[in-house]
Amino acid sequence: MQLFLVNYDTHYEIEQLSRMFFRELTVIKTDSLPQLPEDDYILIVNKSGSFDISLCLKGESHSTTLTVDPQGAKEEMQLCTEAYRLYEKATGAGLPWGVLTGVRPVRLMRNLYKKEGNIQNVINKFKNEYLVSDEKIKLCTDIFNLQKPVIEGGRPNDYSLYISIPFCPSRCSYCSFVSTSVKSAGHLMAGYVDNLCEEIRYTAKKAEEAGLKLKTIYMGGGTPTAITAAMLEQVMKTVQECFDLSQVEEYTVEAGRPDCTDLEKLMIIKKYGADRVSINPQTFSDNVLKAIGRNHTHRDFLRCVADARKAGFDSINMDLIAGLPEDTVEGFEKSLRGCIELGAENITVHTLTLKRASNLVIRNEEHHYDDVEKMIAKNSMLAKYGYKPYYMYRQKSTVKNLENVGFSQSGHESLYNMYIMEEIQTIISCGAGGVSKVVGPGGEIDRVYNYKYPNEYIKDFSAILRRKDEVFDLCRQYGFQKD
Ligand code: SF4
Structure with a gap:
């Protein structure tokens, strides 16, 4: 066209x-x-x-x-x-989100609410001006209401720490993250971890001097459990030594891939203070797993969840993706029911995104995505089992222009996910691919970027520490101070 x-x-x-x-x-x-x-x-x-x-x-x-x-x-x-x-x-077909193209509809709702002071006026605007469907308006309003106390309870000098470990056992075909396979970049891991620990120590010292208060920690990537158990222990021990974890409200580690996550690593994660893990089946079908290039089976995933419970985790997130190649509506429903039966405290349902950097798009594979709306409609069953939607975002190039939604059992909502998606709290990032966002008292956002790939991160590490100085200069300019 x-x-x-x-x-x-x-x-x-x-x-x-x-x-x-x-x-x-x-x-x-x-x-x-x-x-x-x-x-x-x-x-x-x-x-x-x-x-x-x-x-x-x-x-x-x-x-x-x-x-x-x-x-x-x-x-x-x-x-x-x-x-x-x-x-x-x-x-002959409309779009559930009407003319809304932005990635954060809940934030838009909140900003309009601040201006209008009346939620019904905002709902009318969503319906009549943006042409959003009743179903999506309800989803947005439910999340807006649930997030309200969290958002209003934040203080300007609160921050969250993001730690990036950008390695994975293999590359999933839909992936567009900065992530390198262990096979091709395994030799970089030890040097990367040493530098990462140094960046974490530097960040802790500077944050303390700047009077910032750590609220949550999120270790993601990549897949943090792709590094060896000894390296994982090195990173987690550094975090434990640098921060007062008794004051941290939530500490999540992505243990997304069962093909590199075992009981030993999960015990390390628990021992050093993390209280939440994400173990991601994406689908319960072995055929679909094979089609998307994940080197594990459904049985591996079940073993991994059992190990996480054995290690003592009582807050587990499970990610699913609607619209994967080879999947069907029945298959997706089976995956969703499976997560419920396993007692996942959080279930995050993503819609497949066809990003240019993903192998699915690079290889120009032919798939039909017509059923994705029917898959997403299955999310409605979650309410019956006590799950409520608590954060949401949209991405460009998402199949059928749909959304990604995190559902949670009451009291298990991830604070970090709400902070990052709503951009209401400063996030300081360590590691390759990390982006620090300093949120000023008036909601203004300044971004400072780390190098994207592990090799450049290792090679020019002094630049990374200089960029950290920029982050804390911004904090000082905004007048953050100890309370
Ligand atoms: S596990 Fe996640 S980060 Fe790693 S390749 Fe797959 S989608 Fe990408």
């Missing part, structure tokens, strides 16, 4: 919206009427104060004109709403 924009430069939102309906989209900007192709196209002509919108789809033409209301929403939003209605009519 080609999208022609005539005399219109502000095109981000309309491009994103058009892409949600028509995946393969080429955008062409011109200042005069173009030669139109014989096959599918969209033509949007800006006439200063009005827009002509035409869509040619499978030989049929559809068109409308928008007269911009100067008292109404932003011009670009008005254009998106009008285009959405035309696309929906022409394709």
Whole structure:
């Protein structure tokens, strides 16, 4: 599909919206009427104060004109709403999130609530202006209400620590994270861990001087359990020595892959103070696991969960993905029921995302994703078993433009997940691929990036410590201090 924009430069939102309906989209900007192709196209002509919108789809033409209301929403939003209605009519299918393209709908709801002071006005805006479905508005409102006390209870000098261990036993076909396989980068692990420990020590010292208060710790990656038990112990011992863990409210370690997580590593994680692990089946089907390049079976996953319980964990998250190649609606439902039967305290349901860096996209594999909405609809069964949605985010290139939602049993909601997704607390990151975000008292956000890959992180480690100084300079500028 080609999208022609005539005399219109502000095109981000309309491009994103058009892409949600028509995946393969080429955008062409011109200042005069173009030669139109014989096959599918969209033509949007800006006439200063009005827009002509035409869509040619499978030989049929559809068109409308928008007269911009100067008292109404932003011009670009008005254009998106009008285009959405035309696309929906022409394709016969709407989008559950309407014209909302942003990744944090709950944050949008909260910001509008701050302005409006009345949640019903915000709900009306979601429904009438953004064209969001009733079901998604309810999801958003439930999460907004559940998060309210957590968000309101935060203080400016609170922070969370993210520790990145960007190695994995193998690369899953849908993965777009910074993660290197142990096979190709195993030789870097020991040096990486030494530097990481130094960065953690430096961060602890600087955070103490800056008067910051550590609330949660999240060790992710990659898969932290991909490193050896001795290296994992080295990192966790460093964390224990550097911070007063008795004051930390939550400490999570991703132990996502059963093919590198055993009882010994889980005991180390528990011994050094973590109280929450994530063990991720993604699916309960061995066929699907094989299709996505995970080197473990469902039986390995069950063994891993049993080991985590044996090690003493009473807060386990399990990630599932809706829309994986070879999966079916029945298969997805079986996976969801399986997590419930295993007594997972958290279940996080992701929708498959087709990112450019993933092997699924690189290999241009042909799959049908038509059933993904039916899979996501199965989440409704979770309420019956006491799970409530507590955080949510959306990503670009997600199949059918759907969302990722964390569900939790009461009292097991992950604070870190809420902080990071809602961007309401400073997060200081250590390790390759880490991004520190300093959140100012007025909600302003400054980002400081570490190197992305382990080799550059090791090679230019002094730059990493200098970047940490930048993080704490920002904290000082915002006036964070001990209370
Ligand atoms: S386990 Fe996670 S980080 Fe590692 S390759 Fe798979 S999706 Fe990527």
